[in-house]
Amino acid sequence: MIPPAFDYVRPGSVEEAVRVLAGAGEDAKVLAGGQSLLPLLRLRLAFPDLVVDVGRLPGLRGVREEGGFLVVGALTTHHDVVHDPLVRRHAGLLAAATAKVADPAVRHRGTLGGSLAHADPAGDLPAVLLALDGELVAQGPRGRRTVPAREFFTDYLETALTPDELLIEVRVPKSEGWGFHYEKFQRAAQSWAVVGVAALVRRGNGAIAEARIGLVNMGATPLRATAAEEALSGAGDVRAVARAAESAAIGTVPAQDVSASPEYRAHLARVLTRRAVLAAAGMG
CATH class of the missing domain: 3.30.390.50 (CO dehydrogenase flavoprotein, C-terminal domain)
Structure with missing residues (x-):
């Protein structure tokens, strides 16, 4: 099917993306890997006036250690999560579950942040983040804030993100010693x-x-x-x-x-x- 008409913008930074979202209000949708949003558009289950493409924003990919946490950039693909040595060592549940997301084509395009922000209760990763006691970091016009996973998913396909906020990273406590x-x-x-x-x-x-x-x-x-x-x-x-x-x-x-x-x-x-x-x- 053909999606409804919408305006499109590709910001060059997180700050620019936040400004665009703040100006658009609730009429905008964020596009990352596209594996959640594009089917909704094609089936005409979503009718945004504006699509904000953040898929190439710098600094939002990769995994790093920060104290007792792993910090995963929101644009890190499922494929990269599955194969990252830090994730395999310190958050094996996340790697194991991500390996079962859809198929290889989706895992190469879809992103961890996109899956969590989409908040489909039938998706694999939101429940995994709950079990891991993870946290999600959003950036908006007032700066950054951290939301525990138990408070992030608020209703069907809805999250604690406000319309002018962008999910930028996911924080997962290291789980060595846990099966x-x-x-x-x-x-x-x-x-x-x-x-x-x-x-x-x-x-x-x-x-x-x-x-x-x-x-x-x-x-x-x-x-x-x-x-x-x-x-x-x-x-x-x-x-x-x-x-x-x-x-x-x-x-x-x-x-x-x-x-x-x-x-x-x-x-x-x-x-x-x-x-x-x-x-x-x-x-x-």
């Missing part, structure tokens, strides 16, 4: 997850000392399975993990659509949580 696994169920290899589970597990004294679980496509936003996280504390064997995983869907509001019923999604959340936690804990 990790990303598990998802999808109808086809390149399709969105029907349900996904991102699991981080820290063991101590032969049992699970702490678990973090991010849920994909179990509500209007990515979610943490807090009831299951609490139930997993002290779980020392496969049966205990299975019992704890039964609470994975508590507090969720999964959607009814052509892919699954809410009941089936709740079932998947329980099954995938058990699988993901056992793999992350080295029990399965």
Whole structure:
């Protein structure tokens, strides 16, 4: 399909991009890798008056260490996240989940920041960032601000970003000593997850000392399975993990659509949580 007509601008700096966004108000959309926005335009599900192309802005790509954090530029592609040695060493869950995003063509064009700013609850990476207790850094006319991932995703396809702000980097705490696994169920290899589970597990004294679980496509936003996280504390064997995983869907509001019923999604959340936690804990 042919997108609706819109004006187009390619700013040369973050500061210029912010000025353009501030002048356009809510009538502008930001274009990074294009793997989220372009399908919406072609299907006429988005009608911006202005598209602001930030895909070539300098300084927003790459990964660096900053104390106990990895800092990933918002324009870093999925491919580069997957293969970055710092991400593999210090944030293995992010690398593992990103490797399952769509297909190689999308991973070479799509960006971490674009995926998070799009905030699709069926996307792989928002729930991963929740499980990692990550942070997102935005720049606007009043300067920079840091938003915890748990406060960033506010509703379906909506975030805490204001219309005049640009996501510029993602901060992920280093997670050495944690086991990790990303598990998802999808109808086809390149399709969105029907349900996904991102699991981080820290063991101590032969049992699970702490678990973090991010849920994909179990509500209007990515979610943490807090009831299951609490139930997993002290779980020392496969049966205990299975019992704890039964609470994975508590507090969720999964959607009814052509892919699954809410009941089936709740079932998947329980099954995938058990699988993901056992793999992350080295029990399965």
